[in-house]
Amino acid sequence: MAFDFSSTARTTVARRLPVGVLALCLAATTACTQTKSGGGDDAGSSGPVKIGLVTKTDTNPYFVKLRESAKAAAGANGATLIAVAGKFDGDNEGQVSAIENLVQQGVKGILITPSNSTGILGALKQAKDKGILVIALDTETDPKDAVDATYATNNEQAGVLEGKYIKATLGATPPKLILMDGSPGGTVDEQRHRGFLQGMGLKDGDPAILGAAPTNGDQNKAQAAMENLLQRDASVNAVYTLNEPAARGAVAALTAKGLAGKVAVGSIDGGCQGVADVKAGKYLVTVMQFPKKMAEQGVNAVVTFTKDGTKPSGFQDTGAQLITDKPLPGLDSKDTTWGAENCWG
Known part of the structure; x- marks a missing residue:
C-alpha cells in the first residue's frame, strides 16, 4: 500500500484530458492523471475494452x-487503461468523483485502491x-462485498510479521x-497497526507504548x-512504522538524537529504496508487498469478465515477505539481494 510523499523519479504518460474530465477534476480538487494504453476510438462501444x-x-x-x-497488462490484452488519482492520501471526494467520471466514460471495470473503506460505497x-x-x-x-473481489496484501498479516x-x-x-x-481511520493504517501489536503481543494502551502519532x-x-x-521520552528501543517513508522520517529523528542503531525499527512496503535502506542498516526489516501482481490480476479479471461474464470473488492474497539481512529463527525471510530483485519503485 502506499501514501503521498516526495519520491524518486516516476514515469507518467500525459494525455490531453477531455473537457468534461478536466472540469470534473477541477471541481473535485483532484489531481487527476489519465493514462491510456491500447488504441482505437475510446468513445466507441466497439473500441478496445476500457478499464x-x-x-x-x-x-x-x-x-x-x-x-x-x-497499463502494461491492459496493453498486452488490447485494452485501454484510464488512470485517475486523488491529490493526497485520504482524498475521498476525489475518488468518488473519479468513479462517477469513469462510469460516464463507459468503462467495463474499475480497479480502485480505496482511501477510505466506507466513504466510496455509494459510488x-x-x-x-x-x-x-x-x-x-x-x-x-467495508463491507468486503462492496466490490466484486479484492486483490491485495493481507495488511494485518504484514503488520503481524513486522511485529514478530x-x-x-x-x-x-x-x-x-x-x-x-x-x-486516522484509514483501513490499511488500522490493519497494519492492529497486526503489529498482535505480533508484539501487546494491546493499545499498554504501558510499553511510549507514544504514537499519525504520519499520513x-x-x-x-x-x-x-x-x-x-x-x-527518549528511552525508546523499538519503533513501528506504517510504511517506508515514515521509517525514513523516524530514523532521521533518531539519528539527530544520537539513537541511530540503538533502536529496532521495522516497516512495510518493499520498495527498492526501502530495500536499500535495510541493506544500509537504516532500519532492520521491511515487509514486501507485490503491487505488480495486484495490478496484473485485476486487469486480467476485467478482460475475462468482458469476454465471458466470469466474475472473480472474495479476497485474493497477493503475498507479503519479510526482507532483512539479519534473519531470526522461526521467521521466514529473504535477504536484500532477493529484495532488490523483486522490489518496486
Missing part, C-alpha cells in the same frame, strides 16, 4: 508501479448497478515502543512526529 484505475495518489512509487503494471454501488465489474486493489472495502520480527529482535528486553501510524505515511511528518515524541 478504469483509481489510486490514492499518483506520486507514491507504490502506486506509480501499480499504475505502470496495470461503487452505482457502478456495479450499471454492470461494471469493481475490484479493490491493495485495500479492502521486532519482538524477536528485542528478545528478553521489555519493549519501549513508539508507533508511527498512518492516517509522509517522511517529513514522521520525522517531526518522532522528534516531538523523543522530547517527551
